[in-house]
Amino acid sequence: MKSMILVVEDDKAVRNLITTTLETQGYAFVTAEKGSDAISAAVSYRPDVMILDLGLPDIDGVEIIKKVRSWSNNPIIVVSARSEDRDKIDALDAGADDYLTKPFSVEELLARIRVALRKMNYDNSPVKNSPVFVNGSLKIDYSAGCVYVDGREIHLTPIEYKLLCLLARNVGKVLTHNYILREVWVNALESDTPSLRVFMATLRKKIEKNPSRPEYIQTHVGVGYRMIRLQTEEESASEKDE
Template sequence: MTRVLVVEDDPQLVRALKINLQARKFDVEAAPDGGSALRLAAARKPDVIVLDLGLPDMDGIEVIKGVRSSSKVPILVLSARHTSEDKIRALDAGADDYVTKPFSMDELLARLRAATRRQAEPDGRADDVTVITTDGFSIDLPAKKVRRGDRTVRLTPTEWHLLEILVTHPGHLVSQQQLLLEVWGPTYSENTNYLRVYMAQLRRKLEADPSHPRYLITEPGMGYRFEP
């Protein structure tokens, strides 16, 4: 059973989360503040942490840093803070995902499932996987080939490089800056329009409905993720 530590000081929200998560066979424990969260994270070794940033005794960013000093447990931030700056601070501190309040329980559950899947893979990467198969297409990493049905999808070297980075971090947010640095180099670190153009091209080639992508997901202002 997946163990979830919910770090939240709103008793009504904690109760709602417990009811919904326990109904789906999660084992749930709650901490009302950052100090309790750090103690429970160290003692109970949860499989995933759901963390509010606005805690009574410390900022949630400090909790992330404290957990990250000794653990790689997935941390999913659940916060009313909506700005890109808050999201980037949390992700840079070591959070794996960020959901803003109010939120859909279905979305939260999907993010939790993705977080626990990533935890089962070393360092969040799929390095031991050579062929990635989805309902829409397959990717042969060693051969650098993509197929949709019975036909080969022709990608440019830049499209391939971008796709390869995303699919070897399944379910993981890859920041705009990381993609620009790895694909184009430091000179292009501010050229986010490059990413928009190339992601649009990849979606036209791989997605059944490019305007509503299923696999190549945009996190506005932050980056992109591949959802298998």
């Protein structure tokens, strides 16, 4: 069954570029030019992924994210000309999973869609609630509170462990600095972001083979962090066969 993508974009040229790209890749899609139509389409079609522009003529995209998030957890990828960190943070804090700034390459958009679909499949699978999380050579045994890389146990501080578990439980999703601070330190302030960067750096040194070129934890400068969902050999083979 084809994955269904909802494209919310009022610029005809950009909308046609996205839909043509989706069509050539075999995705099913539906489009909306206004926010009100986007909400109706999200209810009617229950798309697997929403691609959303923020600057719509009737409703701001951030409000659409909030409304959709009241009933759906399926991935939302923002594609917007708004490039300021505050715009990205507002969209991600509202519930968007990813943020792509215009102009963008279709190859990158397709890659973000594939990541979003893998995240959705993971969220809907029994693995999501498994006592063990496996991603590439990284393994988290939640019940034992242990972390392994390449089968070797890695000793983390309590804060590092909480950070890693938070990213793992939201694999594929960009988490803003403020969100992470609230979840890990509860009463943390935005001014505590430098401390978060220090803890993230020490965590990377322990789990990444090359911390300067991390494969697990991706930095979104000025915004936050995301754990990348690494493909298994079976998933790579499946994509090649499609």
